[in-house]
Amino acid sequence: MRSPDLNRLVGLALVATLTSCAAPSVESDRLRIEELLPGGTALLADEGSEDESPFPDGAMTVETAQRIALARNPRARAALAALGIARGQWEAANAFPNPGLHGGYPEGIDGATLHASLSIPLAPLVERGERRAIARSEHRAALAQTAGQLLDLLLQVRLAALAVIADDADQAQVAERQAIAEAEREAAEVIFEAGNITEYSRLMHRWNAERGKVELVEAQLTRLHRRNRLELLMGVPLDRHAWSLVAPAEPAIESTEPPAALEQAVLVASVELAERRAALEAAAHRIGLGETARWLPGLTLSIEAESHDGDTMWGPQLGVELPLFDQKSGHLQSERAAFDAALEDYRARQNEVRAALRESWAELRAADEILQHYNATLLPLQQQLMEQDVLRYNAMDEGVFGLLEQRRRLADEQRQALRAQHRRWQAQARLSHLLDGGRLTPAESIESPKAPASSVQPSAH
Secondary structure (H helix, E strand, O other): OOOOOOOHHHHHHHHHHOOOOOOOOOOHHHHHHHHOHHOOOOOOOOOOOOOOOOOOOOOOOOOHHHHHHHHHHHHHHHHHHHHHHHHHHHHHHOOOOOOOEEOOOOOOOOEEEEEEEEEOOOEHHHHHHHHHHHHHHHHHHHHHHHHHHHHHHHHHHHHHHHHHHHHHHHHHHHHHHHHHHHHHHHHHHHHHHHHOOOOHOOOOOOOOHHHHOOOOHHHHHHHHHHHHHHHHHOOOOOOOOOOOEEOOOOOOOOOOOOOOHHHHHHHOOOHHHHHHHHHHHHHHHHHHHHHHHHHHHOOEEEEEEEEEEOOEEEEEEEEEEEOOOOOOOOHHEEEEEHHHHHHHHHHHHHHHHHHHHHHHHHHHHHHHHHHHHHHHHHHHHHHHHHHHHHHHHHOOOHHHHHHHHHHHHHHEEEEEEEHHHHHHHHHHHHHEEEEEEOOOOOOOOOOOOOOOOOOOOOOOO
């Protein structure tokens, strides 16, 4: 074991004293978090009263909903408040050890001899630099973790807002299908009275119309659920203020593979990797602290003074812990193993980020291709078929039920196109989440609207 050098210990203590710095403030933490968010969004704006609407006049954008959520969501506020834990640990690491003062009369209170000592623990002073470095790295990790939680919230709000927009359009399509079913029922009643269809066909048309009412109620309930979900994420009172959303305009993608620069940008922006890098730094400093503790057992520098009959004598003393049984080797081995495990976990996470980027890119490309096929081919074809059915109906080559059936197929195709648009929005949101540095495991996302319920169509005969 290395023998401690008193001059070296005192020098290290002075360096630790001169290099001290204050812990970050609440405002500086907030500014650093805002820099990690897309667009430098301001956090925790003035909430206002519950009776005051936080929504703008007219339809709001998805980005407006995200800003409201950052300002009002209680979990966002809790995540920012939790940063105080890391700040407090940094401040504690900056503190110097308290000196100890001891004194008394060895010969009794009436004696003439006064003994006093002032002791300063040296080990905490020497270790202070490593402890501050650990606290600084853990604070950076806490900042990255908080930014990741807020980015998760932004993704949840975006997906929830897109679901609300999709549900509004989906409900319009359900209402269109119901209007077609009601038209079929009315036509069936007239044609049945004329004796041109059977009772069975009339009842089937009526059943379709009545079944459509259930689908309409289900669509309304889903829409209510999605709106409540979004209001909960935004942190506003449920169903108290009127608001609406405008659909986002998403640009089409052009390249077929994610470029290497994009992959590197995602790795650099990832707050999850930044959190793990800071944790690795803290683990490395813990190893350094453990190595220092091995050659620097508990040391105490004290000044002893004794006064007797007016004569005072004083001098330094050094106390040392004898590491006969515990040389901290087990603790050091544990810290090294923890660093190695964290390093391998970091490398694995890098690969997972790369894979997530490629999957999100492929998902966006596929969704974009499907949507373009709907808009460029399938919907125009259905519209042409509808026009041909109208011509056939006017020429009395097609009955009213065939015309309404084709109108239903066009409505269903339009509904599927809206679902394809929603899937593209979701794919774009997830890719943007990665580009903004978001984590790979965000909280629950919102599913696409369900496909139209199948129904039995009656014969026109």
